[in-house]
Amino acid sequence: MTENAVRILIVDDEPPIRKLLRVGLSAQAYAVSEAMNAKVAMELALSDKPDLIILDLGLPDMSGHDLLAKWRGEGMTLPIVILSSRTDEAGIVKALELGADDYVTKPFGMSELGARIRVALRHRLQAQGEKPVFQTGELSVDLVKRIVKVAGRDVKLSPKEYDILRILVQHAGKVLTHRFLLEHVWDGLTDVQYLRVYVRQLRQKIEATPDQPRYILTETGVGYRLAAPD
Numbered sequence: 001m002t003e004n005a006v007r008i009l010i011v012d013d014e015p016p017i018r019k020l021l022r023v024g025l026s027a028q029a030y031a032v033s034e035a036m037n038a039k040v041a042m043e044l045a046l047s048d049k050p051d052l053i054i055l056d057l058g059l060p061d062m063s064g065h066d067l068l069a070k071w072r073g074e075g076m077t078l079p080i081v082i083l084s085s086r087t088d089e090a091g092i093v094k095a096l097e098l099g100a101d102d103y104v105t106k107p108f109g110m111s112e113l114g115a116r117i118r119v120a121l122r123h124r125l126q127a128q129g130e131k132p133v134f135q136t137g138e139l140s141v142d143l144v145k146r147i148v149k150v151a152g153r154d155v156k157l158s159p160k161e162y163d164i165l166r167i168l169v170q171h172a173g174k175v176l177t178h179r180f181l182l183e184h185v186w187d188g189l190t191d192v193q194y195l196r197v198y199v200r201q202l203r204q205k206i207e208a209t210p211d212q213p214r215y216i217l218t219e220t221g222v223g224y225r226l227a228a229p230d
Helices: 015-027 038-047 064-073 089-097 110-128 159-170 178-186 192-206
Strands: 007-011 031-035 052-056 080-084 102-105 133-136 139-142 147-150 175-177 216-219 223-226
Touching (some): 007 038, 015 031, 038 052, 052 064, 052 110, 080 089, 089 178, 102 110, 159 178, 159 192, 178 223, 192 216
Parallel strands (some): 080 102
Antiparallel strands (some): 133 139, 139 147, 216 223
16 A cells, blocks of 8 residues: 555445445555544544545434535535445435535445546546546547537537536536536526436437437436546
């Protein structure tokens, strides 16, 4: 383990889960610390200065939602990835709207979790200096010139379609809730069905197979995620 290793704080009350995460993340060269409840988590968040937090929603002394809200309310900006056995859409949406960067449901694979961690860390770094040209697969978006291309071919988008794509690009790899997209594209003054219509139109223009999208991925009942950059 190098002195400059990325530090991850695991907050979960289940010892087997913490062990699985500790072993798996240590093997990926992360420095890992653990908390079994919210009290210890708050202490370690201050003393260990982690680069990313993996947070379980079902803690014994405080709900994960409340802890997340507390941290974000205090100005904490580091990435927080939710790890939960909850699969109800309302709980997931609530966590994302409170400021979580992503979520993984139990049971999970370490490769999937590792990928989500890398995206969350990269996204936070890019937030300070957004790259003018985004590239994933054959899709490229020039945010300065407002030029969208697929396989080198120019794609003409309507203003609303471009606005949706731009926001997805700015948060590439992160799931964005329906509410987040509606607030940023329509100031919240419309129905989610409008969003679905525009996303469908956007897919028709940038996806080789719109019914099996490669770029704009659906998070069922939650929102959409743009494939992470190459």
